[in-house]
Amino acid sequence: MINHTFSNDTIAAVATAPGTGAIAVIRLSGPEAISITNAVFAGKNLLNQASHTIHFGTIRDGEKVLDEVLVSLFVAPHSYTRENVVEVSCHGSDFIVQQLMQLFLKKGARLANAGEFTKRAFLNGQFDLAQAEAVADLIASDSALSHEVAIKQMRGGFSQEIKRLRAELVHFASMIELELDFGEEDVEFADRDQLRTLILNIQSIIRELLKSFELGNVIKNGVPTVIVGKPNAGKSTLLNKLLNEEKAIVSDVPGTTRDFIEDEINIGGITFRFIDTAGLRETTDKVEKIGVERTHQKLSQSSLIIYLFDITTSSPEEVQTEIEELNPKKLPLLAVANKIDEASAALLSAFGNMENLVQISAAEGANMEALKQALMDKVNLGKLNTQQQTIVTNLRHVDSLNKTYSALDDVLNGLALGMSGDLVAADIRRALYSLGEITGEITTDDLLDNIFTKFCIGK
Structure with missing residues (x-):
């Protein structure tokens, strides 16, 4: 691991969200x-108190009382950062918070950088880099599944998998390196057949991890879902029904939605980012035309398309043609027939054999649960078990896994061609380096800055 500069100063930051609230928390480490x-606390002498204790008193600037507070003590190494940590719970007034922060800075602390508490925890060995990144994911989690995956990664589930693979490779790398020390004696400590079997096994595991990223990305970032269709198909009514609020303007005048409207809902633990777009039609209205152009842009950026049509004015052949025209990239698409409450039995029957079709009445709320289930099926979570299955959610990890896989391919090619041990060892070291980047056993200051500056200040 590359050595990093450890800071011996004391940092301070507000750990709670901005804005007035009942309480705010200021953290020092x-x-x-x-x-x-x-030095500014009137109460017990904090220097004589045990770790993991809470003390009531006042914070004073000279004789002036700034606030009544609760002070929580975490004595090194039994803290989040493995340093001395204090958390001061004060009243949530912005004025009070600023007064306390200025006082702590005047007494010798400095303002923490973004993510510096978690960065110190990593540098002090509290957890590895993948776990540190999971802390940010946990803070940002907005669904049951994203929370579950982040918790597992923060507790080391993904890291243990990577460390196990790396340890097995290290063993063979050391055996090959040992052979190089006895080069003149033509000895072989590393069994090439066992090495080949190990690499094929590791590559199989990496393929599964890379495959999991498709689901992991959905769990972490949600599913951009575009609702498209002709004017008056009921797109805005559907969005309002899904959101349970009047988010979009509903009118029988074609072209009412001239731009796109976005909002999120959670279905079965997955966040869907719904985008209601302008109706697809030829128009001479300049503003509406821009809206239609933006609809096509949003289609290209989506992961899932809901094609909504008015069943009372459509035929199966027309719908199929329109779907093929608007979805040339063959993105996951769900066809939704609206206004079934106004359709005849014969018309409903005519659409009965159409694949991937859900029939609803957005205005009446009919079959909305069936629509939600169909959306979940399109996401294709399958038999996802977040308690047992290791799921990759970080693009940086995907890049490192791809580099590892490529290096292992080179090892296999080298073994097949009977290359010398030093060349094989070099390719194994490349694989070890890429795996080490994931957990932070191999890091650079630039990498750490890039990761931790994305955190909030108080974390």
């Missing part, structure tokens, strides 16, 4: 965290 707080 570093060697002087307790002594700095103690």
Whole structure:
């Protein structure tokens, strides 16, 4: 691992979200965290108190009382950062928070950088880099599944898988390196057949991990879902029904929706980002024409398309033709027939054999649960078991896994061609390097800055 510069100063930041609330929390971490707080705290002597205790008192600037607070102590190494950590719970007034922060900075703390608490935790060995990134995912989680996956990764599920693979490769790399020390004696410590079997096994596991990213990305970022169709098909009514609120304007005048409207709902633990677009039709209205052009742009950016049509004015042949025209990339698409409450039995029957079709009445709310289930089926989570299955959700990890796979391919080619041990060892080292990048056993300061500056300040 590349050595990093450890900071011996004490940092401070507001750990709660901006804005007025009942309470706010200010966090300090570093060697002087307790002594700095103690210097302005009127209550017990914090320097004599045990770790994981909470103390009531006041924060004072000289004789002036700034606030009544609760101070939580976490004495090194038994803290999130493995440094001395203090969390001051004060009243949530922005003015009070700023007064306390200025006082702590005046007494010797400095303002923390984005993600610096978690960065210190990583540098101090509290957890590895993949776990640190999972902390950010946990904070950002907005569904049951994204929360579940982030928790598992934060607790080391993915990291253990990577470390196990890396340990097996390290063993063979060391055996080959040992052979190089006895080059003149023509000895072989690393069994090539066992090495080949190991690499094929590791590549199989990497393929499964890479395959899981498709689901992991859905779980973490949600599914961009575009609702398209002709004017007056009921797109805005459908969006309102899904959201349970009057988000979009509903009118029988064609072209009412001239831009797109976005909102999110959670279905079965997955976040769907629904986009209601302008109706697809030829128009001479300049504003409406721009809306139709933006609809086509949104289609190209979506992961799932809901094609909504008015069943009372459509035929199966027309619908099939329109679907083929608007979806040349063959993205996952769900055809939804609307206004079944106004359709005859014969018309409903005519659409009965159409694949991937859900029949609803957006206005009446009929068959909405069937629509939601069909959306879940399109996401194709299958028999996902987040408790047992390792799921990749980070694009950086995908890049490192791809590099590892490529390096292992080179090892296999080298073995097949009977290349010398030093060349085979070099390719194994490349694979080890890429795996080490995931957990942080191999890192650079630029990489860490790129990761942790995406965190909020107080984390």
